[in-house]
Amino acid sequence: xxxxxxxxxxxxxxxxxxxxxxxxxxxxxxxxxxxxxxxxxxxxxxxxxxxxxxxxxxxxxxxxxxxxxxxxxxxxxxxxxxxxxxxxxxxxxxxxxxxxxxxxxxxxxxxxxxxxxxxxxxxxxxxxxxxxxxxxxxxxxxxxxxxxxxxxxxxxxxxxxxxxxxxxxxxxxxxxxxxxxxxxxxxxxxxxxxxxxxxxxxxxxxx
Amino acid sequence: xxxxxxxxxxxxxxxxxxxxxxxxxxxxxxxxxxxxxxxxxxxxxxxxxxxxxxxxxxxxxxxxxxxxxxxxxxxxxxxxxxxxxxxxxxxxxxxxxxxxxxxxxxxxxxxxxxxxxxxxxxxxxxxxxxxxxxxxxxxxxxxxxxxxxxxxxxxxxxxxxxxxxxxxxxxxxxxxxxxxxxxxxxxxxxxxxxxxxxxxxxxxxxxxxxxxxxxxxxxxxxxxxxxx
Numbered sequence: 101x102x103x104x105x106x107x108x109x110x111x112x113x114x115x116x117x118x119x120x121x122x123x124x125x126x127x128x129x130x131x132x133x134x135x136x137x138x139x140x141x142x143x144x145x146x147x148x149x150x151x152x153x154x155x156x157x158x159x160x161x162x163x164x165x166x167x168x169x170x171x172x173x174x175x176x177x178x179x180x181x182x183x184x185x186x187x188x189x190x191x192x193x194x195x196x197x198x199x200x201x202x203x204x205x206x207x208x209x210x211x212x213x214x215x216x217x218x219x220x221x222x223x224x225x226x227x228x229x230x231x232x233x234x235x236x237x238x239x240x241x242x243x244x245x246x247x248x249x250x251x252x253x254x255x256x257x258x259x260x261x262x263x264x265x266x267x268x269x270x271x272x273x274x275x276x277x278x279x280x281x282x283x284x285x286x287x288x289x290x291x292x293x294x295x296x297x298x299x300x301x302x303x304x305x306x307x
Numbered sequence: 308x309x310x311x312x313x314x315x316x317x318x319x320x321x322x323x324x325x326x327x328x329x330x331x332x333x334x335x336x337x338x339x340x341x342x343x344x345x346x347x348x349x350x351x352x353x354x355x356x357x358x359x360x361x362x363x364x365x366x367x368x369x370x371x372x373x374x375x376x377x378x379x380x381x382x383x384x385x386x387x388x389x390x391x392x393x394x395x396x397x398x399x400x401x402x403x404x405x406x407x408x409x410x411x412x413x414x415x416x417x418x419x420x421x422x423x424x425x426x427x428x429x430x431x432x433x434x435x436x437x438x439x440x441x442x443x444x445x446x447x448x449x450x451x452x453x454x455x456x457x458x459x460x461x462x463x464x465x466x467x468x469x470x471x472x473x474x475x476x477x478x479x480x481x482x483x484x485x486x487x488x489x490x491x492x493x494x495x496x497x498x499x500x501x502x503x504x505x506x507x508x509x510x511x512x513x514x515x516x517x518x519x520x521x522x523x524x525x526x527x528x529x530x531x532x533x534x535x
Contacts, residue, residue, distance in 0.1 A: 150395060151535040174401040182392025188328055200320030201400045201407070203313075 101126050101282055102147070102251060107156035109142050115306055116142055120156070122301060126250070129273060129283040129295050134303035140286040141181065143303070144255050147284065148178045160251070174203075177249035181256060183240035187229035191215055191239045194228060198243060206246055214245050218268070233260040241265075244272050252276065254285040266292065317402045318410045325414030328387075335383065336418050339376040343423055346372040347430050358435045365434035366495035369444060373423055374455065374484050378477055380419045381459040384411055385467040385530065394467075394534055404530065405523035412453075412460050412523070420452030436495075443498035447491040450511045457518040458483050464529030486514065 102124040109116045116139030124130055132140045145151045147158050149165050149172065158165045165172040185194050195211050215224050218238045220231075228236055237260045244252070258266050270293040273283055277297060291298065329335045350368050351361055388394040397407045427448050428441050436444065462480035466472030494507035 145535075148395075148399060150398065150531075170401050170403065173399050176399055178395065178399045180392055180395055182390070182395070184392035184396040186324070186328070186387070186391055186393060188331055189324070193324075193327070197320055197324050198396060200316055201397060201402070203317070203401055 101161060102284070103159040103162075104147065105157045105159065107143070107146065107158070108154045109139060109146060109151075110154045111139075111142065117303055117306075122299075124251075124282045124284060124299075126280040126282055127277050128297040128299060129277055129285070130299045130301055131291065132284065132286045132301045132303060133288075135305045138303040138305045140303060141255055144178075144180070144253050144284065144286060148176060148253050149173075175250045177243065177247045177252045179240055179243065179252075179254050179257060181259075183237065185228055185236055185240045187236075188227055190225045190227055191220055191231075191242075192224045194239055195242055195246070199246060202247065204246060204248070211242075211246075214242050215239075217245075218242060219265075234262060234265065237261055238265065241269065244269070244276075250281050252281065252283045252285075254283065256286055256288075258287055258289060314402060314406055317400070317406055318413075321397075321407045321410035322414045322417075325411055326417055329414070329418040335380060336422060339379045339419055340422050340426060342379055343372050343376040343426070344430060346375060347433060350434075362435045362437060362499075365431060365436040366440070366444070366492045366499075368434060369427065369431060369436075370447075370451075370488055370492050370495075373427075373448060373452065374481070374488065376423065377419055377452065377455045377459060378480065380415065381463045381480070382473050382476065384415050384460055384463045385533075386463075389467045389533065394530060398531065398534060404527035408460070408464075408526045408530070409519075409523045412456050412526070415460065416453045416456040420448075420456055423452060424448045437499055439501060440495050440498045443495045443504055446508060447494050447511065450508060450515055451487050451491045454487050454511065454515045454518055455484060457515075457522040458487075460526050461522060461529060464526045464533060466533075467530070468533035487511065490514075 104120055104122050107120040108118045122130070132143060134140055142151065146153045149169055160172050160175065184198070189197070192211060192215070199206055212224060215221070218241065220235060220238060223231060223235065228239055231239070241257065257269060261269065270291060274293065274295065276283060277295065347368060350364065354360065385394065388397070398404055400407070424445060427444050431441055431444050459480050462476040465479065466476040469475065490507045490510050494504040497504040497507065
């Protein structure tokens, strides 16, 4: 499904990675590992189409993602370091806005049910800035239950989450993989559940 | 959960978010308007309250004040979305980015430009502007302020990723405002002489039409560069 061909990224005269090749098939999950500054986030941003690689191509269903970005975006769910949650709006408004931007629809009861499932009962209509870091992250992660994207690209999704949250997220990963989706994520912790299809990509810090 | 495929939904969503945020932080709407009023009241204090002189200078002063107070809110158009990652989510949406940008510019105009259009006749009286020029003032502002929002958003998009982009943005944008200023003040001057000013309005309208089509594309390219 996703194919990375000879990808090279150079930042401030430092080569982050060179001629990187890998592919990700439906039902597969790949964890990108490496020390701080190794280029994990840069790799994820290039694959998501936010930055251009210095060399190489990112192919999705055998098509270069930059050729028809809007149709690639339909199959993509990206949650980065900056989660895209507005701190002035409340959790419900944030989710409604995100759904509208991504051409999804969902009724109010379902959103409230999901917020409850993620431990945000009673916090649906307070501004997100008053929530804790982990709760803010949970507001962003509700999207994992509300999308039809095939490819999930998640940059450090477990940041600030408690153990129970991490476990819930991983069980959602398994559901997504069982449904033929694929996941590309960076994380410093090892995944606690065992995924049959787990691949690991290690990026070295290059001087 | 189902997919709803409508550009209108996207436009409304983005527009509603920005307008909601502006109304929650009311200072965002009120401050540019107060700035507009203060700049206008400074002039009689500085050059003297002679009615004939003020009336002669009124079109220029009102429009320069409008330019400057539009600049105040421009920095905010994309700043918050850039900081919290919403901009990336807009780019990674299956809809064209230029449509979301159009909605954001429309929201900026609603909260920054429209209040000025509404208050302009009152402020014009402060400047002793002749009554036959009032409609020209309102009409030029009505056509001109969306144009200011469009042009300004290009500058805001280009500088959103910079640490201190505000001043650079003013330097980029203010020269581009000059044609708008020339035709708008010329229209008001003409109306003071009781002549037809439809020519100047038509040129402003033509500029707005071009900006409506071209600016969202330019702004979305600028944002893509800023995000990468």
